[in-house]
Amino acid sequence: MSTREKILHTALELINDKGYVHVGVREIGRALKKSPGNISYHFSKKEDILIALLEQYRETNSALYEDYFAGQPSAHRFLELMKGIFDSQFRYRGVFIGNQFVKEEIQSGNRYDYRATYQQRLSGFTRIFRELRESKHLQVSDEDIEFLVAHIALVGRFWIYEATLFDKSPNQESTVKHYLDLLARQISLFATPLGAQDISEFRVSQE
Amino acid sequence: MSTREKILHTALELINDKGYVHVGVREIGRALKKSPGNISYHFSKKEDILIALLEQYRETNSALYEDYFAGQPSAHRFLELMKGIFDSQFRYRGVFIGNQFVKEEIQSGNRYDYRATYQQRLSGFTRIFRELRESKHLQVSDEDIEFLVAHIALVGRFWIYEATLFDKSPNQESTVKHYLDLLARQISLFATPLGAQDISEFRVSQE
DNA sequence: GTCTATACAAGGATAGAC
DNA sequence: GTCTATCCTTGTATAGAC
Known part of the structure; x- marks a missing residue:
């Protein structure tokens, strides 16, 4: 693993544990037995570490969307x-949690073009729901789709904030299960019998 | 207005505009033509300003809930x-936006007992929905109520994050209208004809 | 190209004079 | 209640060793 990768790996662990604002450049260096200046060499600004992590995250997600669209809705x-x-x-x-910076980076759009990615995601969801209507899984009007997309955009972004609000280090499995369940119930409200069966099968498979 | 109140007023304006992390004690002092040490005299830690603002916010809200419960559901x-x-x-x-601190304060519960307030709010919503069931505005099972409460807890807390994510200073009226609309549509899904009429009347009154 | 040591600036916090 | 002076931590930049 290159020093750059080590920095990203260690930084993510520390940031998940203590929060971005409380992880100093010196501390990352200490954890890796490197000097703070060396961290600056690889990432000239602390924010650049966050950008790189965001980029990793985005790549992971893009792969997931591609997989989905490659198969049957x-x-x-x-x-x-x-x-x-x-x-x-x-x-x-x-x-994502508790730093003004991600928000500013999104707003400025200088290095990490989040806005474009976000718009892509939204049209992705619109497409998904339209296809689920055609495949008779959902019974939805265009207005309903708009509503569901707005809903997913908000819940899908902020559930992780809520999950860590009262519990500093929640259990991944039960937390994800809880919010997936909310999502499943939400789309159930618009499901056909076929869709409803599909959803209940998914929920059983998650037990 | 006392110096303390002036500080809170000015701090909120600056924080709404620039974000908590970018508003310095020195800056608040400059805006009020007071020394930074004087700000520290009134609020020994910068975080104490945030605590006091949270307290103001909580009081405003408590009054709103009391009003609601004093009338007919x-x-x-x-x-x-x-x-x-x-x-x-x-x-x-x-x-609320973009500072790790509110989260930490909530978790520690040292000065601002957010957890208790939050639990109160959740049982308040449960009560509200049960009463709306009794008054024949909603047709909901206990499970549905649980679902709606979870939904409102999340949307009601994080809509303001989403609203300021892409737009630094959004228009209050249209933004609030948009998210109220989402909320109205959500409870419409569980409304009786009486409730549906009530909701559409509200939506018309907001035009 | 990689790393260490070090200097600098900015911001929160505190002590003590008035 | 208010101010000045000072301290300490943290992000950042750079000179120079290997």
């Missing part, structure tokens, strides 16, 4: 996709 | 309550 496979995304968000939780 | 009045809460969250948006 179904409520079951959609929930599997969401489980993959939630697991990956959990792994990178420290990157 | 209805879907319309419930949405009015939520509008009051959303407006107040908007006013204090900088306090």
